Amino acid sequence: MHFVTGGAYNGKTKWVKQLYSLENDVLWLSGYRKEQPEMLDFQGNTVVLQGLEAWIQHAAEGMDSHSIRKRWKDIIADWRIWESEKEERSCIVIGSDISKGIVPIEARDRRWRDACGWVYQDVASVCSRVDIIWYGINQRIK
Template sequence: MKLIIGGAFQGKKEYAKQQFSLQEDQMRDGKEADFEELFRVPCLYHFHEWIQKGLKLGWDFDGITERLLQENPELILISNELGYGVVPMEAFDRTYRETTGRICTKIAAESQMVIRVVCGMGMVIKNA
């Protein structure tokens, strides 16, 4: 697995397309993807929004990292970093931010590569 993180509008998706020779039809928007699509697509962007949707729909995220490693080990995930700035006032927003951070932390630990993109430039954080 590969995890690409960074702030909003920093060029993460375009970086992934160039770096890993991805075509648009190989990429799925997390805002639109259902739970099972995560285990089939080559690349999912807006992973943080996939998690947000899942929280609203009551998806069970337990064991997600292990399942990804078994069923879709070549997956490229692209997610916004959400843990910076003001702590949200709404309880759901705090839960969403914390859940996204915890899931991404587990995925990063198991990923072969983690890249942070800022201003369209990737910085490799991990390359196992």
């Protein structure tokens, strides 16, 4: 499993597509399009979960931080099982960094920011590789 993070519009998607030469046989699920990130019966080799922060933001509208974190631990665990079933499979998780800047005034926005930080830590801890992308340039941190 590979986690890619960095600033919004800093080239994460382009970098992932180039690194993995993604064209066919890819399941690309997007939090920006409000697609569900849960495990599907996908027989291909590559899954990309893009927009982790968008899924978490949507969840923060009606869930507490603990529930959001648990939900994402379960989702990631399912995709890790899928990935482990065949050696050629890989799951890539992409999430924009929202931790910079001023702490939000609204409780919902603080819940979103906090939940993102915790979920990102959980995802990074189980991934074999973690990269940060700034201005189209990667820095491998794990």
